[in-house]
Structure formats: structure tokens, C-alpha cells
Amino acid sequence: MRIANRKRFTFSCIFFTLILLLFGKAAINLKESKIMGSQPVVMAVGKNGTNKLETTKVDKHLKKDTIVLDAGHGGIDNGTSYKNLYEKNLTLKMVKYAESYLKSKGYTVVLTRNKDELIPLKEIGRRVNASSGTVFVSIHVNSISDPNFKGITTLYYDVQGYEKQERIKLANILEKEAVKSDNWTSKGIKKQNVAILRYSKIPCALVECGFITNNEDRDKLCKDEVLKRLSQNISDGIIKYLKQD
Ligand SMILES: [Zn+2]
Incomplete structure (x- = not known):
């Protein structure tokens, strides 16, 4: 070579x-x-x-929280209504929107009802406390004789100071997030002796999602896309609350 x-x-x-x-x-x-x-x-x-x-990392913090959602009323209890618009149907739609949104974020969601049925308030309380939930949010729609009243308000309650600061914190966050889209008016948070909030042993709040008796609010409640955004905003509030130390 x-x-x-x-x-x-x-x-x-x-x-x-x-x-x-x-x-x-x-x-x-x-x-x-x-x-x-x-x-x-x-x-x-x-x-x-x-x-x-x-x-790919999965946020472990997201995995461990279970959120309990309650659609107000149901079955023979229509809640408040205006013509054929029933509170029980609006609240069920909203918790289902919130459920799918929160599940998409990795949370476990427990619904107190997922169909048109009446669950006694004590049974709702029992289900909340029997769940491994970290937080409980009940969804309702408001009504009043004066048609000028409008806006969203979030209710909280503590029995003799039990979890008082936590419950106030949760209510404030939910109220702030709930009004973020569609020009909702915030009526702030309010302490009110509501049975399911009284029964709940975990931090909880009840969001009154507008007045069915007000034209402006009712127009919003008739639109599925508004209900969806409102449900997502409330869900974002729950997530913000859970992420706080
Ligand atoms: Zn109600």
C-alpha cells in the first residue's frame, strides 16, 4: 500500500x-x-x-387537593326563578363548567349533586365532611323584590370563630375573581348564617351569582358563555386560595 x-x-x-x-x-x-x-x-x-x-414535571401540589362544589337547590326545590329560568338549572350548569375546568388543571372535584335532584342540607353537609375535600364552594343565584339590585356577593360563615380568617380569605378571593369578566358588579362579601356553611368543617363560601330579578344580570345568566366564564373565574379563585400559604 x-x-x-x-x-x-x-x-x-x-x-x-x-x-x-x-x-x-x-x-x-x-x-x-x-x-x-x-x-x-x-x-x-x-x-x-x-x-x-x-x-415533564407535574405540579404535585395540584394533585393533592380535592375541591367540593355544590349546585344550589335541585329537584322540587327550584330556588329562585324568572319565567322559565330556574336557579337550580343555572347552578348545576355552573358547577359542571367549574368541574371540567378544575379537572383540566389536575384537581379532584366532588359534586354534591350532578343531576336535577334535591339533596337535604344536612346531607350536603355530611357529604362535604365525608369527602377528603380541602375547600367547599356552593353556587347560588340571588333575587330580591327591588329590580335595581344587581351584582355578585360571596357569603361566608364561622361558628364561634371556627376557621374565621380562612373563610374570610376564601370569600374575598372568590368575590374578587368572580367579577373579573362580563362587567359584573361586586357587592362584596357578607357574613350570613347559611346552614351548609355552618355544617362544613372545611373552609367554605357561597357565591350568589347575580340577581335573577335584575334585567342586566338576568341577560348575563341566560348566556352559557357568560356562565362558563363566571365558573372559570370562580375556579381560578379557588386555585388562588389553595396556592396561598
Ligand atoms: Zn339559592
């Missing part, structure tokens, strides 16, 4: 060795990704600028 041919031969050997090494590495990676199954894998650039493999 001549010197020029020998050099070419040596370069060829090095080149093929490198190719074989690269194929070997690719085969190992493929095997590893099969072992990891369907777990999503993303490439991330490390702080020092190097590439590293990281599995």
Missing part, C-alpha cells in the same frame, strides 16, 4: 468507527425511551448551557 492510500485507509477506519459509535448510542437511547414508556420526554437546556433530558 502506498503512503497516500495508507492515510486514506486510516481516515476511513476512524470514520467508520465513529459511525458505529453513533449508531450504538442511538440504539441505547431508543432502548431507554422504550423502558420509560409513554412518559413524555422533553429536551431542556440546563442552567450551565448543557442539554439534558428531563421528564
Whole structure:
């Protein structure tokens, strides 16, 4: 072999060795990704600028909370109404919107009812306390003889100071988030002796989602997209409350 041919031969050997090494590495990676199954894998650039493999992180905090939602009234109890618009139907729609939104964020959701049925208030209280819920929110719609009254108000209650600060904090956050879209008026939070809030052993609040007796509020309540946004806003309030220390 001549010197020029020998050099070419040596370069060829090095080149093929490198190719074989690269194929070997690719085969190992493929095997590893099969072992990891369907777990999503993303490439991330490390702080020092190097590439590293990281599995997608799931926020563990989101996983551990169970949220209990209550659709006010049901069955023979229509709640308040205006013509064929019934509070029991509006509240059920809203908790279902909130349920799917919160589930999409990784939370476990328990509904006190998911169909048109009447659950006695004591039974609602029992279900709330029997759940492993961290927070309980009841959804209602308001009414009053004066048609000028409008807006959302959030009720809280504490028995002899039990969880008082927590309950006030939750009510304030929910009220603030609830009015974020569709130009809702905030009527603030209010302490009111409501049976289900009294029975609940976990932080809880009741959101009165506008007045069915007011034209402006009623127009909003008739629109599914408004109910959906309101439910999502209330859900965001629940999430904000849970994320607080
Ligand atoms: Zn009600």
C-alpha cells in the first residue's frame, strides 16, 4: 500500500468507527425511551448551557387537593326563578363548567349533586365532611323584590370563630375573581348564617351569582358563555386560595 492510500485507509477506519459509535448510542437511547414508556420526554437546556433530558414535571401540589362544589337547590326545590329560568338549572350548569375546568388543571372535584335532584342540607353537609375535600364552594343565584339590585356577593360563615380568617380569605378571593369578566358588579362579601356553611368543617363560601330579578344580570345568566366564564373565574379563585400559604 502506498503512503497516500495508507492515510486514506486510516481516515476511513476512524470514520467508520465513529459511525458505529453513533449508531450504538442511538440504539441505547431508543432502548431507554422504550423502558420509560409513554412518559413524555422533553429536551431542556440546563442552567450551565448543557442539554439534558428531563421528564415533564407535574405540579404535585395540584394533585393533592380535592375541591367540593355544590349546585344550589335541585329537584322540587327550584330556588329562585324568572319565567322559565330556574336557579337550580343555572347552578348545576355552573358547577359542571367549574368541574371540567378544575379537572383540566389536575384537581379532584366532588359534586354534591350532578343531576336535577334535591339533596337535604344536612346531607350536603355530611357529604362535604365525608369527602377528603380541602375547600367547599356552593353556587347560588340571588333575587330580591327591588329590580335595581344587581351584582355578585360571596357569603361566608364561622361558628364561634371556627376557621374565621380562612373563610374570610376564601370569600374575598372568590368575590374578587368572580367579577373579573362580563362587567359584573361586586357587592362584596357578607357574613350570613347559611346552614351548609355552618355544617362544613372545611373552609367554605357561597357565591350568589347575580340577581335573577335584575334585567342586566338576568341577560348575563341566560348566556352559557357568560356562565362558563363566571365558573372559570370562580375556579381560578379557588386555585388562588389553595396556592396561598
Ligand atoms: Zn339559592
